[in-house]
Amino acid sequence: MSASHELDFGTSRFSILDPPSSGGMFALDAEYRADQAPQKVNLLMGAYRDDQGQPWQLSSVTEAKTRMNLHSCHHEYLPIHGNPVFLEAAREVLFGHEISEHGRDSIVSIQTISGTGANSLIAAFLNRHTMPSNIWLPDPTWMNHFDIWQAAAPGIKVQKYPYYDGLTRSFDFAGMMRILRSKSSEHDAILLHACAHNPTGLDPSEEQWEEIALFCKEKMLFVIFDSAYQGFASGDLNRDAWPVRHFFTHRPIEFAVCQSFSKNLGLYGERVGALHVVVSRETSLSASLTAPVQGHLVDLQRAMVSMPPLFGCRVATEILKSTNLQRLWKMDLLVMSERIKDMRKALYNALVRLKTPGTWEHITEQNGMFSYTGLSEDHVSRLRKEHHVYMLPTGRASICGLTAENIGYTAYAIHRVVVDELAVVEFDLHDQSRI
Structure with missing residues (x-):
């Protein structure tokens, strides 16, 4: 390779690499883990949690591992x-x-x-x-x-x-x-x-x-x-x-x-x-x-x-x-899906009780692990900074992160950022009218 075509690596060939982009879900999750607030809510990760916010091993998985002779399992x-x-x-x-x-x-x-x-x-x-x-x-x-x-x-x-x-x-x-x-x-x-x-x-x-x-x-x-x-x-x-x-x-x-x-x-x-x-x-x-x-x-x-x-x-x-384990698995699936549906209803009901501005029926009309809440990036940022409630900037929330213990707090936090934003908008309009 001629000198004119050689890359200038400096002291390392890796010095030509651009710095990685920061942010994203895993960076937010790390921020959540480091957050020392006594009350915080993680609505980021796509993994099921029970009503205590803990990982849940399916009963069918527990029984399957009991039936397996783990000591004799090879690793070929x-x-x-x-x-x-x-x-x-x-x-x-x-x-x-x-x-x-x-x-x-x-x-x-x-x-x-x-x-x-x-x-x-x-x-x-x-x-x-x-x-x-x-x-x-x-x-x-x-x-x-x-x-x-x-x-x-x-x-x-x-x-x-x-x-x-x-x-x-x-x-x-x-x-x-x-x-x-x-x-x-x-x-x-x-x-x-x-x-x-x-x-x-x-x-x-x-x-x-x-x-x-x-x-x-x-x-x-x-x-x-x-x-x-x-x-x-x-x-x-x-x-x-x-x-x-x-x-x-x-x-x-x-x-x-x-x-x-x-x-x-x-x-x-x-x-x-x-x-x-x-x-x-x-x-x-x-x-x-x-x-x-x-x-x-x-x-x-x-x-x-x-x-x-x-x-x-x-x-x-x-x-x-296994027919028996499949039957148990189907019961596990109902446990998980029903808890998520219950959390959707509870969040919707709490926002309605608070008279949070806007419509929130979409939370119960959606299904599965995630909800597109309709919250703006600014709402999400304020939820994180002021109330220690974490979700993606798009407003995507993992419903699995909601529990009976934190759902009232989460609804109040959402209510607060929505109402506060409207108050700022009304103030700006009032201020403009005086000019």
């Missing part, structure tokens, strides 16, 4: 594609028995490092092999979606479609379809949240899902479902899987599902997940399509992470393959 590698018993059980939970039994020739399944690994793997696969011009992500969506697609699929342009109407605090179905119909190209990819949309807590109705499916079939889009909350949104595994199963009935649509068991089994740190790729069901050659898809996914997984993790997969398999 799994196959690169994962545990086949786990994958069969995961596929049945997601697609249902009928599809899993009779449509298995058109489904490729591979175990992944939770839903993040599944999203990364399908992005890298499309970038290498099918190269859609665009990937359409909902606006807003889980923040990591953008980073995943930029890192794993640099050849695919990231586009946004409207999802949330800030004025009505509702799902912007009309805006979504208008932009997709006018802007998307044939064979583009699109990401959809299967249920409990993160961060808004708003999902399409079944009628809207049907229209979305027809459009995807018409435009020949490759659909990617992110399924992180099956059973956690409604308390019913089958109900929350309805969109995925409905898309399967549209035989030409090819799609993938990024399946996570972090939330619905509480196996957050174990990183248990799967990627399912569904090829066209319109041809008798479906079975011949799955083998190359499987092979290329395995090749990519080998390069990215090699083998998937083992222990959490064992726990999940123990539950998914």
